[in-house]
Amino acid sequence: MALIETHNLKKSFKTRRTIVDAVRGVTLRVEAGEIFGFLGPNGAGKTTTLRMLTTLLPPDGGQALVAGYDLLREPARIREQIGYVSQSGGVDVNATGRENLLLQARLYRVQQARQRTGELLSSLRLASYADRMARTYSGGERRRLDLAMGMVHRPKLLFLDEPTTGLDPQSRAHLWDEIRALCAGGTTVFLTTHYLEEADALCHRLAIMDHGTIVTEGTPENLKRSLARDVITLGLEPARLSDAGQLLQPQSFVQELQAGKEELRLYVEHAEELLPQIMQLLSHAQITPRTITLAHPTLDDVFLHITGRTLREEKGDAQ
Ligand SMILES: Nc1ncnc2c1ncn2[C@@H]1O[C@H](COP(=O)(O)OP(=O)(O)OP(=O)(O)O)[C@@H](O)[C@H]1O
Numbered sequence: 001m002a003l004i005e006t007h008n009l010k011k012s013f014k015t016r017r018t019i020v021d022a023v024r025g026v027t028l029r030v031e032a033g034e035i036f037g038f039l040g041p042n043g044a045g046k047t048t049t050l051r052m053l054t055t056l057l058p059p060d061g062g063q064a065l066v067a068g069y070d071l072l073r074e075p076a077r078i079r080e081q082i083g084y085v086s087q088s089g090g091v092d093v094n095a096t097g098r099e100n101l102l103l104q105a106r107l108y109r110v111q112q113a114r115q116r117t118g119e120l121l122s123s124l125r126l127a128s129y130a131d132r133m134a135r136t137y138s139g140g141e142r143r144r145l146d147l148a149m150g151m152v153h154r155p156k157l158l159f160l161d162e163p164t165t166g167l168d169p170q171s172r173a174h175l176w177d178e179i180r181a182l183c184a185g186g187t188t189v190f191l192t193t194h195y196l197e198e199a200d201a202l203c204h205r206l207a208i209m210d211h212g213t214i215v216t217e218g219t220p221e222n223l224k225r226s227l228a229r230d231v232i233t234l235g236l237e238p239a240r241l242s243d244a245g246q247l248l249q250p251q252s253f254v255q256e257l258q259a260g261k262e263e264l265r266l267y268v269e270h271a272e273e274l275l276p277q278i279m280q281l282l283s284h285a286q287i288t289p290r291t292i293t294l295a296h297p298t299l300d301d302v303f304l305h306i307t308g309r310t311l312r313e314e315k316g317d318a319q
Pocket residue numbers: 013014015020021022040041042043044045046047048049087194
C-alpha cells in the first residue's frame with residue numbers, strides 16, 4: 001500500500017524580481033513500512049516538497065495522496081495521521097523536555113499524555129535530562145527531543161527534514177538507530193538529507209533531487225549498481241605497467257582501463273568476483289602488484305553521472 005503518492009507536484013515562489021521554480025513536477029510513491037529518503041544539494045527543493053506533503057504549503061499544481069487522503073481536499077485528515085519534524089525543530093527551549101512533550105501530546109489530544117510522554121522520554125534516552133530546560137541540551141539531545149515531538153501522537157507517517165544535520169557521527173548513528181526502531185514499529189518515514197552516507201545506510205529507497213526535479217530513484221544498491229562501476233586499482237612497478245595494461249586491456253570484463261604513473265585502474269562490474277581471475281592472469285605473466293584496492297561506487301558517483309557535478313562539491317559540508 002502506498003502511503004504517499006504524488007503526481008507532478010509543483011511549487012514556484014514569486015519574489016520581487018524573479019520567479020523561483022522550487023519544485024517542478026515531482027512524481028513519487030512511498031510504500032507503507034519504508035524509510036524513504038530525499039537526497040539533494042542545497043536549494044534542490046526538498047523542504048518545499050516536504051512542506052507541501054505535510055499540508056503547510058499549498059501546491060501550485062499536481063496531485064497527491066498522503067496517508068490515503070487527498071492533499072488538496074482533506075488536509076485536516078492528513079494532519080491527524082502524520083508527524084513532522086522541521087529542519088530547525090519545534091522545541092521551546094525555555095521549557096523542559098517533558099513540558100515540551102506534554103504540551104505536544106495535549107495539542108494532539110493524546111490519551112494518557114503523561115504516560116506517553118514518559119514512554120517516549122525513555123525510549124529516546126532522554127529520561128535523565130527530561131526535567132532540564134531544553135536550551136541546556138546538546139545538539140543530539142535536542143534532535144532526539146524533536147523526534148519525540150513528531151512521534152507523540154503515534155503517527156503512521158513521519159516526515160523528518162534533515163534529522164541529523166549538524167550532529168557528530170556518533171550521535172548521527174544513534175539517531176539512525178532510533179529511526180530504524182520507529183520503522184520496525186510500523187511507522188513509515190520520509191526524510192530529507194544531504195548526507196550520502198545517511199541515505200545509503202538508512203533508506204530502503206531514495207530519490208535524488210536536483211533543481212526541483214527527481215533525477216533518479218531506487219534502492220541505494222540499485223542506484224549505485226546501475227550507474228557506476230567498481231574500480232580496481234593495481235599499484236605496479238612502473239617497468240611492468242605497460243605489460244600489465246596489455247594483458248588486461250583485451251579482457252572482456254574490463255569496461256575501461258586507465259593508466260597512471262604507478263597504477264592501473266580497471267573499471268569493472270562485481271569487482272570481488274573478478275579479483276582471483278585478475279590475480280591469476282598477472283601471476284602467469286610474473287607480475288606482482290604492490291597494492292590492490294577495490295572501491296565500490298558511491299551515491300556521489302551516481303549524482304555525478306547524472307548531473308555532471310558532485311554532491312560533495314555542491315554542499316561543501318557533506319562529510
Ligand atoms: N518562501 C520562499 N520564497 C522564495 N523562495 C523560496 C522560498 N522557499 C524556498 N525558496 C527557494 O526554493 C528553492 C528550494 O528551496 P528548499 O528549501 O526546498 O531547498 P532544500 O532542498 O530544502 O535545500 P536545503 O538543503 O538547503 O535545505 C531554493 O532556491 C529556495 O531559495
